[in-house]
Amino acid sequence: MEISRRKPLEPIRHNTLQQQVYRRIRENLADGQFKPGEILTIRELAAQLGTSVMPVREALHKLTVEQVLDLTPNRSVRVPTLTPEKFAEICDARMIIEGNLARLAAQRADDADLARIDAANHEFGAAKVARDPMLLLQKNREFHFAIYEAAHQPTLMNMIEPLWVRCGPSTFTLFDELGPEQIRKSATNPHRAVVEAIRGRRAAEAQQAIIADIRATSERYQKHFEKARALDRRAGA
Amino acid sequence: MEISRRKPLEPIRHNTLQQQVYRRIRENLADGQFKPGEILTIRELAAQLGTSVMPVREALHKLTVEQVLDLTPNRSVRVPTLTPEKFAEICDARMIIEGNLARLAAQRADDADLARIDAANHEFGAAKVARDPMLLLQKNREFHFAIYEAAHQPTLMNMIEPLWVRCGPSTFTLFDELGPEQIRKSATNPHRAVVEAIRGRRAAEAQQAIIADIRATSERYQKHFEKARALDRRAGA
DNA sequence: ATCTGTTATCTGTGATCACAGTACCAGCCC
């Protein structure tokens, strides 16, 4: 019978409003659409999204659990402003976890994983040519997570994801003030080293390469912050 | 003036219902008060806690973000049943993170930290004598986190906390079926090794000692699960 | 003119209500 040979309809996924709101805000956060220090009010977001306050309220509270958003003493919700010390601390945590994920990836990646990593790296290269800064950030994230997928350690991988979101607003402002050229230049070398180490099954080398990549980001942020502080001091004097 | 010398009143902390509900459920989860596989319904919890459904609803959703609770396709919320594979995976993640925290603690602990670690270890010893299994679990947790506090890395420390909560229900049932004596015996040696390594500033040794402790837990769980499965098979045949 | 006390507006919180989807169970037909 014709009808029985037809593929079964794939089940429609049933997104609650709350989940959609949660994801939307989270994405915009990771992409730097919200500025550090900005206060998010439930009613305003609800008006923008065209929902009642209820789904927004739950989404914001969920984001505070991940420490992606701050809960002020007045219970209002704000995009955190990362001090350079805090940013460095998060980068230290990232070096430990992501370094280990890269190490595991070098040990465990199968052919499909390697293909995905290559594809992600290729797309990243294409984004570099396109000179679209937002796209570049996005493809960089996808490249990193292609590697972490290959580690086959979902627990750890899910744990670093919020760290990326937390860094989103700050890295975006850094990115914005620095201009895309410098980022592009500095992001080239570490990526190649990681891919080669993983393909060659050199676990320790892959770990070190990822750590070097994150350290570069961290130091870039510190340097930029010092420069900004020096400018402030000069302006104040 | 007398009045100006008086210490300023410490601000009263202002717990919302939702926060209280969240913490209460979380604690009960970590202490094994809920069984794996149990379904938590909003209205029943609200009735038990004497609140409306609203605070419970938000608390449960927050717990699903940490993956402390599972969201079933019907959107009901359930205490996850950890397969032995998943439990092992979580333990692998814990070894990496907690091992590094112990390493950092050995490098960074100051005198106050060391005093707190000793105190926690002492309380743990007292709990062993008291033969109260629940107290023993709680003091074990406090001992571990006294060490992780000393690492001065709040980002990483906050990240492992949910892992402990996730393991809570499963370890409690293991604990329950195994009897307190075996746990007590096996928990003795690693603790002393960790403390001595930290006091002696031997970072790598502290890391290895914590890893050994977690590995012992992991293997104990695996062994117990295999035995339970063998029993099931015999009963089924 | 500055400081203080008040008021008006706004924000988050919690309760209640209405609705849609699910699960469970009894009763019916084969």
Added chain:
DNA sequence: GGGCTGGTACTGTGATCACAGATAACAGAT
């Protein structure tokens, strides 16, 4: 008697309402 079908009770979701706390602008007093 077993499998299907129908209904009923229940669950989570989202909207609306009521309220308490906070902020900020304003008016009054010193």
